[in-house]
Amino acid sequence: MHMPLYLPLLMLTGCAGTSSSWAANCAIQQRDRCALQLPRCNPDRPIQPQPWVTEPVVVEGHISETGSSCTEAACPPYTCCNTCSSALLIETHEGERLRLTGDLDGREIACRGDDSMPGGCCPLPTGTTTVRLIGRMLPPDASSRSAAASASFEASAACMPRVHP
Numbered sequence: 403m404h405m406p407l408y409l410p411l412l413m414l415t416g417c418a419g420t421s422s423s424w425a426a427n428c429a430i431q432q433r434d435r436c437a438l439q440l441p442r443c444n445p446d447r448p449i450q451p452q453p454w455v456t457e458p459v460v461v462e463g464h465i466s467e468t469g470s471s472c473t474e475a476a477c478p479p480y481t482c483c484n485t486c487s488s489a490l491l492i493e494t495h496e497g498e499r500l501r502l503t504g505d506l507d508g509r510e511i512a513c514r515g516d517d518s519m520p521g522g523c524c525p526l527p528t529g530t531t532t533v534r535l536i537g538r539m540l541p542p543d544a545s546s547r548s549a550a551a552s553a554s555f556e557a558s559a560a561c562m563p564r565v566h567p
Contacts, residue, residue, distance in 0.1 A: 428482035430518035452558035501551035
């Protein structure tokens with residue numbers, strides 16, 4: 403007996419077509435402006451935290467996404483009626499994984515997307531690029547403890563460390 407195969411509409415429309423196929427409100431139309439333009443770290447002028455950070459902590463490492471989720475409304479193709487989001491983690495050079503919170507330059511530190519870009523638009527570079535953040539450690543709570551992260555870090559400023567040959 404053959405069972406019919408049903409695929410979510412998100413799978414059928416997600417990332418198909420060119421950016422010109424998608425509606426103007428879709429995330430793919432903004433992809434060139436996703437990541438913040440982080441300055442290079444300057445040892446003569448270290449990045450400064452926001453005034454609310456009374457005991458600044460600096461962490462450095464690689465950023466990754468975790469906990470991605472999307473709504474599952476039945477959208478007409480290329481209209482982007484679903485929203486997707488994922489949290490960001492920093493894995494420090496010491497191996498600690500911290501869930502990132504807060505905002506940088508008025509942008510929430512999380513990835514946001516839709517049917518056109520389910521992975522989302524992230525304000526920080528993910529992957530192998532090293533990022534330095536200054537901010538504060540947050541007290542552990544149920545939302546910060548997960549298999550993915552050991553604690554949360556509220557970032558207030560960021561820069562890209564200089565690469566030394």
